[in-house]
Amino acid sequence: MSKELRIIGFLCNWCSYGGADTAGVGRFTQPTDLRIVRLPCSGRIDPLFVLKTLTGGADGVLVSGCHPRDCHYSEGNFYARRRLEMVKRFLPVIGIDPGRFEYTWVSASEGQRWQTVVRGFTEQIHALGPIQRFGKDAAATAAQLAASHA
Amino acid sequence: MKIGVFICHCGSNIAGTVDVAKVAEMAKSLPEVAFASDTMYACSEPGQEGIIGAIKEMGLDGAVVASCTPRMHGPTFMRTVARAGLNPYMFEMANIREHVSWIGKDKEANTAKALDLVRMAVAKLARNKPLFAKSFAINKRVLVLGGGVAGIQAALDCADGGLEVVLVEKTTTIGGKMAKLDKTFPTVDCSCCILGPKMVDVAQHPNITLYASAEVDEVNGYVGNFQVKVRKKPTYVDWKLCTGCGACLEKCPSKKSPDLFNELVGTTTAINIPFPQAIPKKASIDAGSCIKFKTGKCGICAKVCPVKAINYEMEPEIVTEEVGAVIAATGYDLMDWTVYEQYGGGRYKDVITSLQYERLLSASGPTGGHIKRPSDGKEPKTVVFIQCVGSRDKSVGRPYCSGFCCMYTAKQAILTKDHIPDSESYVFYMDIRAPGKMYDEFTRRAMEEYGAKYVRGRVSMVYPSGGRYVVRGVDTLAGTQVEVEADLVVLAVGAEGATGAAHLAEKLRISYDAYGFYMESHPKLKPVETNTAGVYVAGCVQGPKDIPTSVAQGSAAAAKVLALFSKDQLQSDPQVSSVDLKRCVGCMKCAMTCPFGAIKEQEVRGEIKAQVIETMCQGCGLCTATCPQGAIQLQHFTDNQILAEVNALLASELEETQG
Numbered sequence: 001m002s003k004e005l006r007i008i009g010f011l012c013n014w015c016s017y018g019g020a021d022t023a024g025v026g027r028f029t030q031p032t033d034l035r036i037v038r039l040p041c042s043g044r045i046d047p048l049f050v051l052k053t054l055t056g057g058a059d060g061v062l063v064s065g066c067h068p069r070d071c072h073y074s075e076g077n078f079y080a081r082r083r084l085e086m087v088k089r090f091l092p093v094i095g096i097d098p099g100r101f102e103y104t105w106v107s108a109s110e111g112q113r114w115q116t117v118v119r120g121f122t123e124q125i126h127a128l129g130p131i132q133r134f135g136k137d138a139a140a141t142a143a144q145l146a147a148s149h150a
Numbered sequence: 151m152k153i154g155v156f157i158c159h160c161g162s163n164i165a166g167t168v169d170v171a172k173v174a175e176m177a178k179s180l181p182e183v184a185f186a187s188d189t190m191y192a193c194s195e196p197g198q199e200g201i202i203g204a205i206k207e208m209g210l211d212g213a214v215v216a217s218c219t220p221r222m223h224g225p226t227f228m229r230t231v232a233r234a235g236l237n238p239y240m241f242e243m244a245n246i247r248e249h250v251s252w253i254g255k256d257k258e259a260n261t262a263k264a265l266d267l268v269r270m271a272v273a274k275l276a277r278n279k280p281l282f283a284k285s286f287a288i289n290k291r292v293l294v295l296g297g298g299v300a301g302i303q304a305a306l307d308c309a310d311g312g313l314e315v316v317l318v319e320k321t322t323t324i325g326g327k328m329a330k331l332d333k334t335f336p337t338v339d340c341s342c343c344i345l346g347p348k349m350v351d352v353a354q355h356p357n358i359t360l361y362a363s364a365e366v367d368e369v370n371g372y373v374g375n376f377q378v379k380v381r382k383k384p385t386y387v388d389w390k391l392c393t394g395c396g397a398c399l400e401k402c403p404s405k406k407s408p409d410l411f412n413e414l415v416g417t418t419t420a421i422n423i424p425f426p427q428a429i430p431k432k433a434s435i436d437a438g439s440c441i442k443f444k445t446g447k448c449g450i451c452a453k454v455c456p457v458k459a460i461n462y463e464m465e466p467e468i469v470t471e472e473v474g475a476v477i478a479a480t481g482y483d484l485m486d487w488t489v490y491e492q493y494g495g496g497r498y499k500d501v502i503t504s505l506q507y508e509r510l511l512s513a514s515g516p517t518g519g520h521i522k523r524p525s526d527g528k529e530p531k532t533v534v535f536i537q538c539v540g541s542r543d544k545s546v547g548r549p550y551c552s553g554f555c556c557m558y559t560a561k562q563a564i565l566t567k568d569h570i571p572d573s574e575s576y577v578f579y580m581d582i583r584a585p586g587k588m589y590d591e592f593t594r595r596a597m598e599e600y601g602a603k604y605v606r607g608r609v610s611m612v613y614p615s616g617g618r619y620v621v622r623g624v625d626t627l628a629g630t631q632v633e634v635e636a637d638l639v640v641l642a643v644g645a646e647g648a649t650g651a652a653h654l655a656e657k658l659r660i661s662y663d664a665y666g667f668y669m670e671s672h673p674k675l676k677p678v679e680t681n682t683a684g685v686y687v688a689g690c691v692q693g694p695k696d697i698p699t700s701v702a703q704g705s706a707a708a709a710k711v712l713a714l715f716s717k718d719q720l721q722s723d724p725q726v727s728s729v730d731l732k733r734c735v736g737c738m739k740c741a742m743t744c745p746f747g748a749i750k751e752q753e754v755r756g757e758i759k760a761q762v763i764e765t766m767c768q769g770c771g772l773c774t775a776t777c778p779q780g781a782i783q784l785q786h787f788t789d790n791q792i793l794a795e796v797n798a799l800l801a802s803e804l805e806e807t808q809g
Contacts, residue, residue: 024248
C-alpha cells in the first residue's frame with residue numbers, strides 16, 4: 001500500500017476495542033494507517049466528532065461498536081446507529097465523500113473480523129486518496145463545495 | 151502541566167517492532183512533556199518503581215504509559231500513579247502493543263504510529279481532572295440463573311457463605327443436563343447418586359429461594375443493586391399444596407405426551423413429575439398435550455388430587471427480587487444434529503443422540519435401563535458411535551471442539567458392553583481428546599478392556615438396509631473405506647449456547663460469541679467475571695466443559711460474589727457525567743436517553759436542571775452526545791478531551807505535509 005493516510009477510529013471500550021485487542025493478541029496483520037480513539041460506548045460518539053475529524057483533515061473515519069442488542073450499556077449502540085446513519089447521509093451535503101466514513105459492529109471475540117474491517121476500510125480510503133482540505137481560503141472552499149454539488 | 155511519558159519495551163513484544171528509544175526521545179519534544187523514558191517492563195515491580203520515582207523526583211502532574219491495552223493494565227498503572235501520590239485519573243495509556251507492535255512488522259510505520267498514540271494520550275491527559283469515587287451500599291443477595299450442576303454448586307456455596315440466594319430455573323426441576331446422565335466419566339459413578347443429594351441440599355437450604363419453571367424477564371440496576379423481574383410460568387398445579395404423591399400421574403389419560411426430560415425417547419403423561427429425584431418434587435401440566443386444555447373435557451387430575459392443588463386457570467406471576475450480584479449458569483444445548491442429513495438424524499428412528507442414548511442407559515429412563523432400539527424395542531448387538539457431530543466442523547459453523555464428547559462416547563461404549571456383553575461397539579473419531587485426570591486411561595480401557603473398536607475417520611453416510619443401518623466411512627489409518635452394519639447409531643452431538651442465551655445476555659448486558667456462549671472478562675485471568683460488574687458466569691454458559699470444571703467454576707463464581715460482598719460499601723466508578731448548571735436548560739433529553747435512570751430533575755433557583763446520581767451513572771456518555779447544549783459532560787471522556795486526541799493526531803500530520 002502507498003504512503004499512509006490519516007484514518008481515525010472511534011471504538012467502544014467493551015466490544016470493538018476489545019476486538020481490536022483480540023486481533024492484536026492473535027497477530028492478525030493489519031495496515032498501520034488507523035489510529036484508535038477509545039470511548040466508553042459508541043453511543044458516546046457525538047455526530048460532530050465525525051464531521052470535525054473529517055473537516056479537520058482526516059482522510060477517513062471508522063466507528064465501531066458492539067453488535068446491536070449486545071451493548072454493555074444495553075442501548076447505546078441503538079442511539080449510535082441512528083445518529084451515525086444520519087451522519088453518513090449528511091456528508092455529501094457538505095461535500096465529503098460518504099465513503100470516507102463507515103460504521104460497523106465488531107465484538108470482543110471477533111479479532112479476525114476486525115482485521116477484515118481494517119483492511120477493507122483502509123483499502124477504501126486509499127482508493128479515495130487524501131482528502132481535500134477545507135478552509136485554506138474561502139474561495140477555494142466555495143469552489144470545492146460547488147464542484148461537489150454539481 | 152508536567153507530564154511524564156513511559157514507553158514500555160514489553161521485552162521484545164513492543165521493542166521488537168517499535169523503536170521505543172526513538173518514541174521516548176520524540177515524546178520529550180511535546181510541550182507538556184517534562185520527562186520521557188523507555189523501560190523494559192513497565193508493569194514489573196522495578197518498572198512501576200521507576201514510574202513512581204520519576205513522578206516524585208520531577209514533580210510530575212500526570213503520567214502516560216505506552217504499553218499494552220488499557221483493558222489489561224489500565225488499573226495496574228492507575229494504582230501505580232496513586233502510589234506516587236497523584237490522583238489515579240491523572241493517567242492515560244497508549245496501546246502500542248495490541249494495536250501496533252503485534253499487528254505489523256514495519257518498524258518505521260510502527261514507530262510513527264506509536265508516537266502518534268503517545269501524542270494523543272498526552273493531549274488527553276493534559277485535560278484530565280482528578281476524580282473521586284463515591285461509596286454506596288450493597289444488597290448482599292445473589293441471583294443464580296440456571297439450576298444445572300454449575301448453578302447448584304454456585305448457589306450452595308453462596309448460601310453456605312451466609313448469603314441469601316435466589317435460584318431461577320426455567321424447567322420444572324433443577325439438575326440440568328447432569329441429571330439426565332446415567333453414569334459419569336471417568337469414574338463411571340452414577341450421575342444422579344452424586345447430584346441428587348446436592349439437589350436436596352438446594353431444596354432444604356434455609357438461605358436458598360428456588361423458583362423452578364421460571365425465567366428472568368428484566369434486569370435493571372448495577373453491581374450491588376440489581377432489580378430482577380422473575381416470571382413464574384404457570385405449572386397449573388399449586389406447588390404450595392402439591393405433595394408430589396403422583397396420584398394424578400397414574401390417572402392422567404394423556405399418556406402419549408412428549409417426554410422432554412427423556413429427550414423425547416418415550417412418552418409421559420400430560421401432568422408429570424420429570425424424574426424420581428426431581429427438585430422440587432411437584433407435578434406440572436404440559437398444556438400442549440393436556441386434554442383439558444385442548445378440548446375442555448377431562449379434568450381427571452383435579453378430581454383425583456387429594457389436596458386440590460390443580461388449577462387450570464393459573465396465570466404467569468411476576469416477582470421482583472433485589473440482588474447485588476448475578477451468576478449466569480444457564481448451560482448449553484445440543485447443536486441441531488438434523489442438519490447432518492447424511493446421518494439421517496431425525497429421520498431414522500435408530501439414529502439417536504448421545505443424550506438420548508444416555509436416557510436409554512438410565513434406570514429411570516423410558517426403558518428402565520435396558521438398551522432397546524427406538525424403532526422395534528429390540529436389543530442392539532452392534533452399536534456405532536459417530537463423534538464430532540457438530541464439533542470441529544466448519545461446514546456447519548461449529549469449528550470448535552466441544553471437549554466432552556470423546557469422553558462420554560468412551561463411557562457409553564463401556565456401558566454398552568456392560569449392558570449387553572455380546573455386543574460390539576464401533577467409534578468413528580477424528581482425534582481422541584482426553585486431557586483430564588484419568589481421562590486418557592479411561593478411553594484406553596474402553597478400547598483394550600471393553601473391546602470398543604475405534605476407527606479413525608469420518609462417516610460419510612448412514613443408510614437403512616434390511617432393518618439395520620449401514621454406516622459407511624473411512625479408516626484413515628488403514629487408508630481404506632469401511633462399512634459397518636449397525637443396529638443402533640449414536641451421534642456424539644456437540645454443544646452450543648443454550649436457546650435464548652443470547653437474549654438473556656442482552657438483558658444482563660454482557661457479551662456472547664457467535665455460538666451463544668458468554669464471554670468472560672479475560673480468557674485466562676478472569677474466567678468467571680464478565681465485563682459487567684457484579685455479573686459472573688459458571689459452567690457451560692461460558693463454553694463447553696465437563697462436570698468437574700463446571701463445578702469448579704460454580705464455586706469460583708460463588709467465591710467472587712462472596713469477595714464482592716465482603717465489604718458493606720462499594721466504591722462507584724468516578725468516570726461519570728456531570729452537569730454544568732450554567733449551560734443546562736432543563737430540557738431533560740439526557741434523562742430520557744439514560745439507560746440507567748441516573749439523571750433526575752432538580753430545581754435550582756426556580757429553574758429545572760438535570761442532576762446526575764453519581765452512584766447510578768455507569769459512564770456510557772449517551773447523555774453527553776445527546777445534550778444539545780453540551781452541558782452534561784462525561785468526565786474523563788469530555789468532548790474537549792476526545793477532540794484534543796483527534797487534533798493532536800491531525801496536527802501532527804499537517805506539520806509533516808507542511809514541513
